[in-house]
Amino acid sequence: xxxxxxxxxxxxxxxxxxxxxxxxxxxxxxxxxxxxxxxxxxxxxxxxxxxxxxxxxxxxxxxxxxxxxxxxxxxxxxxxxxxxxxxxxxxxxxxxxxxxxxxxxxxxxxxxxxxxxxxxxxxxxxxxxxxxxxxxxxxxxxxxxxxxxxxxxxxxxxxxxxxxxxxxxxxxxxxxxxxxxxxxxxxxxxxxxxxxxxxx
DNA sequence: ACAAGGATCCTCT
DNA sequence: GAGGATCCTTGTT
Numbered sequence: 001x002x003x004x005x006x007x008x009x010x011x012x013x014x015x016x017x018x019x020x021x022x023x024x025x026x027x028x029x030x031x032x033x034x035x036x037x038x039x040x041x042x043x044x045x046x047x048x049x050x051x052x053x054x055x056x057x058x059x060x061x062x063x064x065x066x067x068x069x070x071x072x073x074x075x076x077x078x079x080x081x082x083x084x085x086x087x088x089x090x091x092x093x094x095x096x097x098x099x100x101x102x103x104x105x106x107x108x109x110x111x112x113x114x115x116x117x118x119x120x121x122x123x124x125x126x127x128x129x130x131x132x133x134x135x136x137x138x139x140x141x142x143x144x145x146x147x148x149x150x151x152x153x154x155x156x157x158x159x160x161x162x163x164x165x166x167x168x169x170x171x172x173x174x175x176x177x178x179x180x181x182x183x184x185x186x187x188x189x190x191x192x193x194x195x196x197x198x199x200x
Numbered sequence: 201a202c203a204a205g206g207a208t209c210c211t212c213t
Numbered sequence: 214g215a216g217g218a219t220c221c222t223t224g225t226t
Contacts, residue, residue: 040207048207058222076220078208095207125208166207202226213215 006150008143011066011085015041015092018085020159020181022094026151027081030132032104034121035153038097038182038189040164042082044090046177048170051091061139062091069148071128071138078125079133083142083150097165097180098122099130100188122190158184162195 006025011018019041027034042049050059050072061070062084070082070093086092099121101108108130112120121127128134131148142150160182167175182189184198 042207050207053223056223072207073221075206075208075218076222077218080207082207097207123208164207169206202224204223204225206220206222208218210218211216 004151005143005145006152008067010150011083011142012087013085015043015085015094016179018083019094019179021155022083022096022150023159023181023183024153024155026102026153027096027099027131027148028151029137029148030107032107032130033102033151034099034108034127034131035102036096036098037100037156037186038122038180040095040097040181041093041179042095043086043092043179046170047174048164048167049091049093059091062093064088064139066092067141067143069137069140069142071133071135073135074125079128079135080124081128081131081133081137095124096127097124098182098188098190099127100186101130118188121188156183156185159199160184160189160192160195161197161199165191165194 019039022036065088066085068084070084072080081096082093084093111129140147161178162180164180
């Protein structure tokens, strides 16, 4: 069903446009399917973006073509999945922060220590663990069949908007930027009370 | 070689 | 809400 996958054109937009558009879409990988419930945009200029110090082997895929994965290992143990957007040469990406399970719940629970409920998937490291993401996925194509796939699904009716999490090192204006988006009607969201606005 | 710093998670109050 | 765990990447001797 090729029409179910998000096409390359979906990713060729600013991360601030792609981020809210990713809410509700499905990630298919590692024998499970997850519905995206929370994301953050990282773009340029942005003192919180991993591209802020330039191009390095670690963040190379962040500078590449849109529609590919950028996987970052955080605190040496958490595998964080990003979707590269906009265009090559500009560090633009969307971090997947939280999801709901769609299929493979037993597998997800096993990879997450047998836990239950939103704690399974309400954090970027948790999403990476549930999907069995690692650095071998870094640079993987998201719009071709056979690897990690992104499938089109209905968007949420309402959205929460707020500041991004865990970027205290960044400039004040970037720390406050409302570049975090979540499904307003999902319980599978992290740091829910720190959101500021609800749209529409 | 070595030191330092994380886009976090978990386990407590 | 706060603090420790934990280990890979990077930049510097």
